[in-house]
Amino acid sequence: MMPTNTKTKFELKLGAATREAFGKALVELGRSTPSVVVLDADLSKSTYTAGFAKEFPERFFECGIAEANMVAIGAGLASAGKIPFASSFSVFLLNKGFEQLRVTAAFPRVNLKVVGTHSGISIGEDGPSQMSIEDLSLASSLAGFTVISPADEVATFKLVKTAAEFVGPLFIRTGRAKAPVIYSADREFTIGKAIELVEGSDVTLIATGLLVAESIRAAEQLEADGISARVIDVHTVRPLDRDAIASAAKETGAIVVSEEHLVDGGLGVRVAQAVGETHPVPMEFVGIQNTYAESGTPDELLDKYGLRARDVAAAARRALARKR
Amino acid sequence: MRTTHDVAELADITKQMRREVIQMITEAGSGHPGGSLSSAEIMVTLFFDVMRHDPANPKWPDRDRFILSKGHCCPILYAVMAECGYCPKDQLNTLRKLGSVYQGHADLRFLPALEASTGSLGEGLSLGIGMALAARMDGRKSRSYVLMGDGEIQEGQVWEAAMFAGFNRLDNLVAIVDYNQIQLDGFVKDIMSLEPLPEKWRAFGWHVVEVYGHDIAALQNAFGEASSEKGKPTCIVAHTIKGKGVSFMEGNPKFHGVAPTREECAKALQELA
Incomplete structure (x- = not known):
């Protein structure tokens, strides 16, 4: 386990939403890692992949409202050596893309990264059809998948960047609401270490x-x-x-x-x-x-x-x- | 590895592949002979003539990619890949046995020379798109060929993929529909008709070529036409006969997914002699 951050008083001030930190990390990855490509299903302004799309249009694939196709295209890109991040609302990505995640990514152990935004019920007014309350369960039932659920903007930013270096299929769960900041910017994260x-x-x-x-x-x-x-x-x-x-x-x-x-x-x-x-x-x-x-x-x-x-x-x- | 443009030679290889398919599936005691036999000329023409690939260097980045989207027809793919030298010929008869590289549906964990693990219908075209996009980004000559069953294209994901490829003008992508008119429960026209099929692909922005899928010269021309087509993906609608080459299997829905008996195997091999 990582060393204890004891006796620190947590201010827990509201920071950025974890989805926003994901978008920020993607842009940095775009600059540092040419093989990183991004796919979205008509939600790039909400998932925050739009920043990457703007800076790297030739490495961004807009798939339209077709999540199953997007997941399998991502797997094809990964098979050809790219590091694809496929993103949508978690509820659509995991539920509509589940079988594709299973057969085209999990089972052949393809290096695909999937990032769900708008997880949980804290998305608010849009209601339950948009709320992903089973994504951790679904992702954890994909054999060989690594499943990450960061708590704040710092954790998300660092773990998205780590995910790009990690080899293997991986899911990251992010949220819509602004999240209280827990970590200082210098905190390091290791996949699998609580x-x-x-x-x-x-x-x-x-x-x-x-x-x-x-x-x-x-x-x-x-x-x-x-x-x-x-x-x-x-x-x-x-x-x-x-x-x-x-x-x-x-x-x-x-x-x-x-x-x-x-x-x-x-x-x-x-x-x-x-x-x-x-x-x-x-x-x-x-x-x-x-x-x-x-x-x-x-x-x-x-x-x-x-x-x-x-x-x-x-x-x-x-x-x-x-x-x- | 043999490569040839010669139609008679390709026809000879095709006949041999059909024999191997029959033997493999008989030995396994289960499997899908009909769709392997209907796609034999398509596969042989691709692997021995059309595609740029190198069995000595299976992960050559500039290679053309073949994806067997109808993963249940892996026996013909295994026979062809073994003949090319990707995998052992003397183990073909271990099809569907524990530990075999020749799994019941294409599984790249066991046979890494495969481009994809398939078996759940409707997914291969999307995978082919991903590979074609990567090739286009990197400026490679690599082309993606995706073989689908006719029943398979009842899956909605195929049309999501068709829309994507047409809109994105992926001219390094070729879809082949093995239109043998039979699926597991019976005739495609009775279960969920695909017609008008060429018009559907055209409406999604594809260049369409219709051929008789057992005419090797026509297939060569169709693949040539696909390669010279600019700005559009190509769909080759290959009209075929399910169970082609074995009289009692031809057009018989039973042999979609039932292995021949030993007697049927002997009879089939006589016909394919």
């Missing part, structure tokens, strides 16, 4: 994406009640950092996993598998419960569907109560 953000000994709050900041806030709330909560950012959902999870289970004896995703098939069940196989302890899960959300502001939706710091803190208290 980051301990807050030290703690009574319970561990494991989270990914937007729920990392909520978990930090939850740890602060718990601290006020004398509960010492460890916070871990699992930016790589697969391969999972089993060592960090096993240590957390052993050293704190209770775990809460939080994600802006269905509790079915997401990070929570993957962590539970690792805990069950290494050091079983009481666990609680914060996520979307067997339903689809609705229109509303991002804040209203995160409140209504129970994805706030208070929900994480309440889950931590439940887990603690079950501790022997």
Whole structure:
């Protein structure tokens, strides 16, 4: 696990959306790496691939509203030696392109990068047809895929750049809403290595994406009640950092996993598998419960569907109560 | 590796490939003979005459790419690639057996000389587009050839890809439709007619050539025409006969996906002698 960033007070000021950081990283990759090419399906202004398209029009492929075709074209480009980043709203990319991701990218282990934006319910008013709440589950069921879910603009920027050097099929999940800044600009990220953000000994709050900041806030709330909560950012959902999870289970004896995703098939069940196989302890899960959300502001939706710091803190208290 | 423009020689190779297909599938006890036999002339003409490729250097960046989008017809591709020297001829009869390089559908994990793993219909044209785009970006002469089944083009992704290639004027891309008129459940015209087929491809911005897909000289001309066509991808609609070359398989939907018995195999080999 990466070294602890302990005793730092997190300001958690709102920064850029992770999708915007993705777009910024793409432009830098465009300048540094000639083999990087980008594909989009008529959403380049929303996915932020438009910046790359403007600077490198000959390396940008507009595929129109045809995600399945886009994914397989990306796989063809990768087979011919390019480093393609195919992007769309996560819900369309993973759901409409799933079979193509499976057969043209995962199964032949093609070096395709897919980046979904507008993940989770924090996209707000557009409603559930646009909300990807199963993308971590889908991507994690593609054998051989690496699955990344960054928490803020710094993590996204660094991990997108790392993804271009990484060989193999890879999915990155980003969001529409502005995300609280967690990391300083000099933080380094390693695919597959979780980051301990807050030290703690009574319970561990494991989270990914937007729920990392909520978990930090939850740890602060718990601290006020004398509960010492460890916070871990699992930016790589697969391969999972089993060592960090096993240590957390052993050293704190209770775990809460939080994600802006269905509790079915997401990070929570993957962590539970690792805990069950290494050091079983009481666990609680914060996520979307067997339903689809609705229109509303991002804040209203995160409140209504129970994805706030208070929900994480309440889950931590439940887990603690079950501790022997 | 043999290369030739000679029609009689290509016809001889084709006959030999058909024999190998029959033997392989009989030995495997399962597989898809009909579509392998209907596309035999197309594949032989491509690999032994038309395409620029080098079995001694399978990853040559300037090579032409062949994608068997109808991945279930891999026996004919395996026979042709083995004859070219990409893979062992003496293992053809391990088709569909555990550990064989000759998997039940084309799988490049086992046979890296393949350009793509296929088997889920409708995906190969998009892959071919990706490879054609990369060649165009890099200024390479490389062309992409994608062989599709007729039933296969009922898949919506084919038309997403057709629209993309036409709009983007990918003239280094050639689609071949093996129009043998039979799919698994019966005759294409009864299941989901494709007609008017040439008009559909033209409407998507493609140059279209119709040929009798067992006429090697006509195929040579069609591929030549595709190579000289500027600003448009070419679709070769190849009218073929399912199970071609074996009397009791020709036009018989049963042999889309059923292996011949040993007796049927012996009879077929006699006819292909």
